[in-house]
Amino acid sequence: MITRQQLERLAALKSDEGILSAYLTIDPQLMYDRNQPLTRFKGAVKSASRRLRTTRSPEVLEREGKRVLEFLSKWELIGRGLVIFSSQPAQIWETVSLEVLVPNFVDVDATTKTGILARVLDDYPPLVVAVVQKNNAAIYISQQRVSEETTRVKSEVPGKHEQGGWSQGRFQRHVEFHIAEHLKKFVEEIKELDRVQPFKYLAVGGTEETVNDLLKILPEPFSKKVIGAFSVDLKHETEAETLERAWKVWEAYERQAEQDLVEKAVDAAKAGDQGVVGINDTLWTILEGRVHTLLVTEGLRIEGSACLNCNHFSAKKFERCPICVGEAEKGDVLDRAIEKAFLDGARVKTVSGEASRRLTAEGGIGAVLRY
Ligand SMILES: [Zn+2]
Known part of the structure; x- marks a missing residue:
C-alpha cells in the first residue's frame, strides 16, 4: 500500500514521450495461474488500443507494453491489485502492489493516471x-x-x-x-x-x-x-503479535461492513429501491452508470460477450452487438464491468466470508445504486 506522499510523487510524474499506466486485477483464487497477470494485461492493452485515439498511443502501448510483459512474466503474484507506471524515455518505472481490488485498465498519457489509485486510498484509509x-x-x-x-x-x-x-x-x-x-x-x-x-x-x-x-x-x-x-x-x-490482534479487529470490522453492504443491496433490490443483485440486473445498472458501490464475490467469472466497437457487454452470448451491430468477442466480462464501474466513479468491493456466501446466493454480484 502507499501513502498520500507517495501518491503525490507518482501523480507529479510527466513525460511528453508518453507514460503507460496499468492497473491489473489479481484474483487470489486464481493464484495457481501464473499467466493471470499477463493475460489480463494483454486484454487491457487491447481494450486501450480500441479506446485511445491519439496518434502517439499505439507507439507507447507497444514500447512500454513489452517492458511490462517482461516484468510480469517473472513477477511473483501477490496481493489483489498491481499498478504500474512506465515510460522508458523518461526513465519512469514504478510498481505498487495493493491488497484491494482495482479494475483491469491501461491508459496512455503525458502524465501518470493516478485517479483510481487515489480513490482506492480513500476507500481503504489507514x-x-x-x-x-x-x-x-x-x-x-x-x-x-x-x-x-x-x-x-x-x-x-x-x-x-x-x-x-x-x-x-x-x-x-x-x-x-x-x-x-x-x-x-x-x-x-x-x-x-x-x-x-x-x-x-x-x-x-x-x-x-x-x-x-x-x-x-x-x-x-x-x-x-x-x-x-x-x-x-x-x-x-511480541509487538508483531499485538499488532496482529489489531488487524483482527480491523478484519472483523471490514467483514461486518461488507455484510451490511450486501444486506443493503439485497433488501433494496427486493423492495425495488436503490439496490440490485444478480448478474443481468447488475451489469445493466453498470452500463447505465447508476452504481454507487459494486459488490463482487471473490473468484466470480461472468461468461458473456463484449462489443469491440462500443464497449457494450452482457452475460448473453452475441456475435453482433445488440446496440451498434459491431463485432463482439466472447469471454469473461467481469473485468469490463469492473472497469466501467470504476471509471464512472463507483466504489468496487470484493466481499468474503459470510457476505460472500450471502451474495453468492444472489448470483455473486450486486450493487448499491446512486439512484
Ligand atoms: Zn456495440
Whole structure:
C-alpha cells in the first residue's frame, strides 16, 4: 500500500514521450495461474488500443507494453491489485502492489493516471492503533498489515515498592493521578496525529482496565472513530503479535461492513429501491452508470460477450452487438464491468466470508445504486 506522499510523487510524474499506466486485477483464487497477470494485461492493452485515439498511443502501448510483459512474466503474484507506471524515455518505472481490488485498465498519457489509485486510498484509509499501558503508550499507523510506530508516551508512575510511608488509600490515589495524567498526555498525542494526518479508524489495545480508562476520556470525534478494542498481554507478546490482534479487529470490522453492504443491496433490490443483485440486473445498472458501490464475490467469472466497437457487454452470448451491430468477442466480462464501474466513479468491493456466501446466493454480484 502507499501513502498520500507517495501518491503525490507518482501523480507529479510527466513525460511528453508518453507514460503507460496499468492497473491489473489479481484474483487470489486464481493464484495457481501464473499467466493471470499477463493475460489480463494483454486484454487491457487491447481494450486501450480500441479506446485511445491519439496518434502517439499505439507507439507507447507497444514500447512500454513489452517492458511490462517482461516484468510480469517473472513477477511473483501477490496481493489483489498491481499498478504500474512506465515510460522508458523518461526513465519512469514504478510498481505498487495493493491488497484491494482495482479494475483491469491501461491508459496512455503525458502524465501518470493516478485517479483510481487515489480513490482506492480513500476507500481503504489507514488504521491507527493505540496500545496503552499505565505508564507507556504507543500509536501505530497500520496499512495492509504493515505497521509503523509514530508516537510513544512514557510516564513515571510510582510502583508498589515506592509506597514508603504512604497510607494504602493515599498511595492508591497518588498512582491513579499519575495514570490519569499519562492517559491525558496520550489523548493529546492522538489529537496531534489527527491534526497532521487525519484518520478515520482507531483500534485500542491494552488491559481491559486501561483501555476502559482511555475510552472514558477519549473525546469526540475520536471516540466515534474507535472500531474496536483488543486485549494485549505485553509481558508475553511480541509487538508483531499485538499488532496482529489489531488487524483482527480491523478484519472483523471490514467483514461486518461488507455484510451490511450486501444486506443493503439485497433488501433494496427486493423492495425495488436503490439496490440490485444478480448478474443481468447488475451489469445493466453498470452500463447505465447508476452504481454507487459494486459488490463482487471473490473468484466470480461472468461468461458473456463484449462489443469491440462500443464497449457494450452482457452475460448473453452475441456475435453482433445488440446496440451498434459491431463485432463482439466472447469471454469473461467481469473485468469490463469492473472497469466501467470504476471509471464512472463507483466504489468496487470484493466481499468474503459470510457476505460472500450471502451474495453468492444472489448470483455473486450486486450493487448499491446512486439512484
Ligand atoms: Zn456495440
